[in-house]
Amino acid sequence: MDWDKLRIFHAVADAGSLTHAGDSLHLSQSAVSRQIRALEESLNTTLFHRHARGLILTEQGELLFDATRAMLKRLDAATARIRDSEDEVFGELRVTTTTGFGTLWLAPRLTALYEKYPELKIDLMLEERVLDLPMREADVAIRMKEPSQADLIRKRLMSVRMRLYASPEYLARAGTPQTLTDLNKHRLICQNVSATQVGAGATLVQELLSHEISSLLTVNNYYGVLQGVLHNLGIGVLPDYVIQEFPNLQQVLPEVDSGEIPVFLAYPEELRQSKRIAAFRDFVQEEITAYRKRVKNQAVK
Template identity: 80%
Template structure:
């Protein structure tokens, strides 16, 4: 099969237009059209439905587009590995993790990584959906459970747990619960049990809701829970790592206190994973080593506290 024709087909399928694909490829519309017709003739099938508003892939076209998309991702990965020099780290690195961890733990620490590697371009994708690393939807993932996909290099980084926090101002005004039953006199701020989150977090919230709470504020992510908590609306259910950002010795930020220290969720493992084919990538290695070092320092501070 002609590689050049496949490249042109992929551009047309991606753009949905002969004209737009031609502009990307620096070819005339007629030249693009001839290559598509030649590819269809060689395969003995129609790849596009043609109509006034553009082109739509046929079933056979979709199959071929899946294949060319996979090829494109692998070629991009190979090109990135080739570009990685022995001593320099540069280029794009696509990192995926959850909204809570990415916003509250990872993003505030990236200054150190950019100081060391100023030419690095990080595309941080924050969502609860597990992206497909072998299919190169991302280069590196930090996940709140052990990855189940094959052909991944994985490393357990640490464990976190969900705990109860509130501001000193809120607790001074509303009292400090001494036992779980005392939560009934407070507003609980948490993720909705139907929101996408780790199962340990869902189970913990369900247990807390059994204490006949008179008022709740539910949010669909931990960043929203944190905003409600630091604005003195109630007692928040948050990952343990947020406490480091809101200790009393951190100037300019509202101090958080832990509520009911004996009450917390089961442990949630945190894993870093990336495809086997990126084992030699300097960008991946730089990010892996950075995260590992940051977690070592985080654990040390947690022990001291």
């Protein structure tokens, strides 16, 4: 199959217009139209429904578009590997992780990475949905459970626990609970049990809600929970790493936690030699080593 025709088809399918595709390819509309007709004839099928408002893919067109999209992602991966210099780290690195971890742990530490590699361009994608690394929806992921996708290199980084935290101002006003039963006198701030989150966190929240909590604020990510705690709204269920950035927060009911939640870094096997991946992996590992030392020092004090 003619790759040039496939490239033009992909541009048309992506733009939904012969004119817009032609502009991006620096081709005339008639030249683009001829290539699409020739491709349809070679496949003996219709790839687009033609409407006054633009072009819509047929079922056969959707199948071909899925294939060309996958091909282009593979080409992007190959291009990234080729461009990775032996001595320099530069270019775009797409990193995905959860909203909570990305906002509260990773983003505040990126200064050190940029200082070392100023030409690196990081696209930080914070969402609970697990992106498909082999299909290049992202280059590298940090997740709160071991990735199940095939063809991934994975490394366990550390463990976190969900615990209860409150501001000193809130506790001075509302008092400090001594037992789980005392929580019914306080406002609990947490993720909704139906929200996407790690299983251990949802289990802890369910247990806490069984104690007849009278006042409740639910948020769909831990950053929102933290904001509620910082603004003295109540007692929040938060990952224990927040105490590094917000040392004034006080842990409530220290015996209550979610148990260990593993944190994994993963990236596609095909990016094993990527200098950008290696730079990011080493940076995260160094930051975690420093984080563990700080935690150990605090425990000694």
